Amino acid sequence: MKLHKEGYPVIIVVLLLLLVIIVLINILFPKQTPVHYLLYLAGLIFYFFVVRFFRNPIRDVTPQNNLILSGADGKVVVIEEVEVKEYFNDKRKQVSVYMSPLDVHVNWFPVSGKIKYYKYNHGSYFIASKPKSSEQNERTTVVVETEDNKEIMFRQIAGTVARRIVCYAKEGKEATQGKELGIIKFGSRFDLFLPPDAKVEVEIGQKTIGCETVIARF
Structure with missing residues (x-):
């Protein structure tokens, strides 16, 4: 999937924020629970949504004036x-x-x-x-x-x-x-x-x- 160049800064920032959140969660609540896994899954889904949003499909067009x-x-x-x-x-x-x-x-x-x-x-x-x-x-x-x-x-x-x-x-x-x-x-x-x-x-x-x-x- 090709991504639009305008999306890379947003994608990188979102990824870094999610990583920081994950680290903080594990520092504050080191014992892994089902809630941890739900939060990881939610973060993964959100990140996938952000990446998918910036997809840039290639479409070939033969210009027609009419x-x-x-x-x-x-x-x-x-x-x-x-x-x-x-x-x-x-x-x-x-x-x-x-x-x-x-x-x-x-x-x-x-x-x-x-x-x-x-x-x-x-x-x-x-x-x-x-x-x-x-x-x-x-x-x-x-x-x-x-x-x-x-x-x-x-x-x-x-x-x-x-x-x-x-x-x-x-x-x-x-x-x-x-x-x-x-x-x-x-x-x-x-x-x-x-x-x-x-x-x-x-x-x-x-x-x-x-x-x-x-x-x-x-």
Whole structure:
């Protein structure tokens, strides 16, 4: 299992903390009991969860200009027409994918093109599946203009547990569909804001796979 580079510091810190806790438990309570073994098992399960969270699957994509691919693994929680004040100041079709703590949290570019806009916003940490998280939570916002002059906006949104967003997008650079955009740590959401003429191909509750599920097409 390949791990994301952003996960190594967290994994090392968690491992050291667990080792310190185990040593302290054995110093304070040297006699081994079933409780000791339960604590060891709980620590092992927690460590496995942390390591698994930072898995980084390799997914091969052949870029297609007429398709908008999912930028994240998860479940579709929002499909609606909204007024987008940031950058566009007009109506867009919003499709949101919620990533649970069990999902892969690497994000990928849903389209290819030139990165026209990037902004990071400090914010709150509401539950990522709630509508207000799109405007009020910590988030990054990126706009990519495709070869067909279609502008696609997407957001990485932190949730109640996620406290750090990593985004590699830079204004003026080229984005390639399926290439890594970044990662959100421990529970989050990925929003897409599409042109009105985009045909949405998913439905509420549908599971998505980053780089594979077609969110919409032109």
